[in-house]
Amino acid sequence: MIGLKLLSGLITFILFISFFPIVNVSAEGNVVESAHDNILIREGPGLSYPAVASGNDGDTYTELQRSNGWVEVSLDDGTGWIADWLLSTDNDIPEEQQDVQPSETNVEDSNGTILVDRLNVRVDFSTDGSVIGTLNTGDQVTVSDEKYGWLYISTGSLSGWISSDYVEYHAELIQATPEETSTDDIHITVDGLQVRDEPDRNAEVVGTVNLYDSFTVEEQSGEWLRIEYESGQNGWIAAWFTERGIHAESNMEIAESEKVTILYNGSNIRTEASTDAPVLYKANAGESFSIVSQNGDWFEITIPGGGSGYIANWIISTDQEVAVQTEEESDEPVKSISDATIVIDAGHGGRDGGAIGAAGTLEKSLTIRTAEALYHMLSSTGANVIMTREDDRYIDLYSRVAASKDHHADAFVSIHYDAIHDRSVKGFTTYYYGGPDELLADSVHEGLSDSMTIKNRGVHHGNFLVLRDNVAPSVLLELGFISNPSEEASVTNDRFREIAAKGIYNGLTDYFSN
Incomplete structure (x- = not known):
């Protein structure tokens, strides 16, 4: 179900170790x-x-x-x-x-308990991975990694991947001492992130940082990172709102004569480089503006009547991009799925659990497992497959759209599961926004219709950000209602997700062959 449903405190270990892997x-x-x-x-x-x-x-x-x-x-x-x-x-x-040690160790491996008998341990995080052993109810394991809803575990005599559905585990955090520092570069994944004077959510706010701002981590304490957010000013930010590395476009040089062209009607030009900033001017598709500067993923541009404002780079194209497309003839249509770049967007993740099922199933867990199955199918064709997330981490909607643009995607598929107060509602639905999306939506939905046995709710227009702001042909799929107890039981089955992934795969294959 679309919308952010925050589940505070969930799986902090997985988020944090993703940002700062052991050296x-x-x-x-x-x-x-x-x-x-x-x-x-x-x-x-x-x-x-x-x-x-x-x-x-x-x-x-x-x-x-x-x-x-x-x-x-x-x-x-x-x-x-x-x-x-x-x-x-x-x-x-x-x-x-041999005596070289990591500069920090902020997370211990978590301990887990197996909940079922004869649980397969596999060499890879896939049901296609070879079985190298089994575990039984009550067995104790050490969990050191998570990918696509699978956990990498060790028992002393056995190491491999198991489904996270069948293990109860808890991450143990170690509080870093002031002497423990990190020189990792990170960038911010949300707008208006508060900077605090102490590593605590109740500490005094001393400043803010914005989406894609980049910093060097000077110190870390548990889930908090200390940065120099302004010249000579230091403060603490929450690590779960960051990702490793400087954002790819943050240092891009802009020619004085370069312009941006608006891709969508009603695009907002704002007073600051933030989606929360007031709107100065609304531009329509085809309008062009001169670039003044760039701040992360925002361009400062001149506006009619004088002055300047900021517009997000995911809703514009630049002269530079047009020149590259012309030089590489990138507008040549893709004739085969093996030549396509496809972005798979597993909805929700991290602190955003998505919809909650009748029996407590989290939507985010189903979307990543379905995305994993689809990833393996598409990769086998030779397609260039990009995942917006590979584990249980929070990715904001704008970053998902940016991934599509950065990789020049030929198709974008966002995977979700639905929920509603009326528990009798069932079925799967395909959404598109407009233009080139509709043909993709029809093909994917037909593939799902041929594979799925649950109710077909049809293809509908959907005004969702990951569709509306996407340059690539895009669809958003709701693959069943987990608020319906019987449908929740169906969609939590591995076989159902394989069938759904196969339907999407068939639809994409048909789309790229036409």
């Missing part, structure tokens, strides 16, 4: 060994990169470098990246590096 010791030239069969070796350091090779337990590789939990290794034909949790941990690291 890896670099050991270039070392030989690393696979600890599992059927591992995937990817083109880059992340799950969104396609697999270029596979390996088995005992295979060895020469390490080239490490990056955020991934190891680049030499292959017979080029190089590839392996997730470090798939490698043996007893490699020969040079003695002089």
Whole structure:
């Protein structure tokens, strides 16, 4: 169900460890060994990169470098990246590096208890992953990672991935001491984030920072980060409203003669670079304005009558972008799904749990599992698949739209599950905003109709931000009502999500073949 339903305090461990992963010791030239069969070796350091090779337990590789939990290794034909949790941990690291410790350790691995018998432990976070063992009710495990609704666990004798549906776990946080500091760069994921004088939500507010502002973390304490928010002024911000790294477009140089062109009627030009700032002027599609400067994902532009205002970059195009499109002939239509770039948007996440089912199911858990199933299907075709989130973290709506623009997506699919006070309501619905969205909506909905057995509620216009502000053809899917007890029981089944993902996959395949 669309709308933010805040669930405070949920899964802070997963959010925080995503922002500040444990530092890896670099050991270039070392030989690393696979600890599992059927591992995937990817083109880059992340799950969104396609697999270029596979390996088995005992295979060895020469390490080239490490990056955020991934190891680049030499292959017979080029190089590839392996997730470090798939490698043996007893490699020969040079003695002089063995005593190197991470500069901080803010989160301990969480302890979990298995809730069912004969729970499969797999080599990969997918039902297609090979089973390497089983666990039973009451078994104790250590949880060290989460992806797509799967947990990476260890028992001492067994390590692998299990479904998070069948384990009860709790993250234990360690409060950092003042001496523990971090030099990680981060950027802000919301507008108007309050800066406080102490690392506490009840501390005095001393300032604000805005969406995509970038900072270097000077210190961290639990879930809080200390930054220099103004020259000579330091304060604390909540870590769950940040992401690692400087935003890609924050340092972009702007030519004096460059202009922006408005993509949508009624676009707001504001007094400041924030969606909360007052509106100075409303512009319509096709209007052009000269650029004065850029602040993160906002352009300062001249407006009629004199003066200047700010407009978000996700609702405009620039001269620079038009030139790049012309040079690369990027307006050539995609003829096959294997050539397409597709953004999969798993709705909600982190503190935004989404709709709550009749039996307490959280929408965010269903969307990420469905997105995972669809990701694997699309990746197998060779499509370039981008996930707006890969784990249980909060991603604001504007960042989801920005991902579509940044990757020049050919299609954007937002996955949701619905809820309403009337528990008798059932069915799946496809929404589109207008223009090029409708053809995509018709194709995807037809694919779902051929696969799904629950009630078909049809294709409808939807005035949702991820559709309205998206440049790519976009659809938003509500794949069932979890407020209906019987439908909630259906959609929480792995088989249902596979069927839904297959329907979306078939619809996308048909869309790109026409």
